[in-house]
Amino acid sequence: MVLEDHDILGPQMKSFLATQVGIAPTPxxxxxxxxxxxxxxxxTLDQPEMEGLVGLSRSVxxxxxxGLVLTKKREEIAAEIPHVALDGPNARIKTFTRAQT
Structure with missing residues (x-):
């Protein structure tokens, strides 16, 4: 799973998605x-910044x-998050019986 591979926590995932869609250009x-x-x-941003996932750019x-700088590595991970985030719940749902659904 991409989140585990990069040691990304829930709050970090939210920050990645928010910056990806342009909701928040600054911390x-x-x-x-x-x-x-x-x-x-x-x-929340310290670890991803150290790992090259998020950068900061000072205003002139x-x-x-x-401003938050979107690194290529972060963009690649952020693009996978919506798919990966559903893997766990979808896997659990598959184990439900018809009576449980």
Missing amino acids: LELSKALSVDTGLMTR DDRRVA
């Missing part, structure tokens, strides 16, 4: 979109503003 906007505080968002107009 601040991402924290608002996911309803988490900015400290948690920083910690305001150095306090950092």
Whole structure:
């Protein structure tokens, strides 16, 4: 599974998807979109940033503003997430009997 292969947690998965679809171009906007505080968002992005999955780019107009940079590796993983995220639940559903459904 791609999430396990890259040690990606649920909050990180959400941040990948939110940036992929353009909901949140900065960590601040991402924290608002996911309803988490900015400290948690920083910690959530630290590991993927170290692994080259997410990058930060400082604004030339305001150095306090950092935009999320979508790396090629992150894009590839993010594209797989919707398919992988359904694998676990789908596998469990297949074991249900007709009476359980």
